[in-house]
Amino acid sequence: MTIIYIIVTIAIYQLARWAALRFPSPFTTPVFTSTVVIISLLAASGVSYKEYTPAKEIMTFLLGPATVALALPLYYNRAVLRERFLPAAASLIVGTFATIVSAVWMASAFGLSRTIQATAAVKAVTTPVAMEAAVIIGGDPALAAAFVITAGIFGAVFGPPLLTMFNINDPFSRGLGIGTISHGIGTSQAVQEGPVQGTVSSAAMGVSAIITSLVLPWLFPFL
Numbered sequence: 001m002t003i004i005y006i007i008v009t010i011a012i013y014q015l016a017r018w019a020a021l022r023f024p025s026p027f028t029t030p031v032f033t034s035t036v037v038i039i040s041l042l043a044a045s046g047v048s049y050k051e052y053t054p055a056k057e058i059m060t061f062l063l064g065p066a067t068v069a070l071a072l073p074l075y076y077n078r079a080v081l082r083e084r085f086l087p088a089a090a091s092l093i094v095g096t097f098a099t100i101v102s103a104v105w106m107a108s109a110f111g112l113s114r115t116i117q118a119t120a121a122v123k124a125v126t127t128p129v130a131m132e133a134a135v136i137i138g139g140d141p142a143l144a145a146a147f148v149i150t151a152g153i154f155g156a157v158f159g160p161p162l163l164t165m166f167n168i169n170d171p172f173s174r175g176l177g178i179g180t181i182s183h184g185i186g187t188s189q190a191v192q193e194g195p196v197q198g199t200v201s202s203a204a205m206g207v208s209a210i211i212t213s214l215v216l217p218w219l220f221p222f223l
Helices: 002-022 030-045 049-061 063-069 071-076 078-083 085-109 114-120 127-136 141-165 171-193 195-222
Strands: none
Touching: 002 030, 002 049, 030 141, 030 171, 049 063, 063 071, 071 078, 071 195, 078 085, 078 195, 085 114, 085 171, 085 195, 114 141, 127 141, 127 195, 141 171, 171 195
16 A cells, blocks of 8 residues: 555645646645645545555655755855855844744744744754754654644745745745745745755755754743
8 A cells, every 4th residue: 555655645746736837826836735635635535644654754765865966956056155155144044043033932922832932943944853953942843843844835835926026036035035944845846946946945944954953952042
């Protein structure tokens, strides 16, 4: 059954990509639509998450080589990264701090527990980093994974149209914004926009995770 689950998942994602090209809209973003369809299909067919997990583990394992493959566009576009290194670094630092502070303050404003606040603080970084960082500051690693995935999907769905709405059309700036707030899921959407967007987004994803890991243990207690 594992092979069948993998084939079905890939087929649904390919259909989602076709739908995105045929009916372009934030709500037809492949990551969003395929996620909704797969969850609905599993629920309707009575397949538990435990049964689906082996297929998920195999596909997740392939994220490693896929992430390493992002080094190629980084290499080919290294001149662009060098040219804008200082403004990009400043933007990454400000953006990373902003995502942490806004998440904690919003959770506090809604009266959510300290555990939820700590978990929300890591929503903008990739899942492995988020889960470890959440433990350090008293968050819930399982909930952190859910927050990260949700933030990534929202970033992939609404990030590009919001950037367009605010007339941010520069490829470098778009990639930087998407990668900073929506990690790998957003980067997958940025790659579809163009090589520069994908390159910058992947770099932003990695650097923001490093910054978060360094500053969060001492920043969170002050928030």
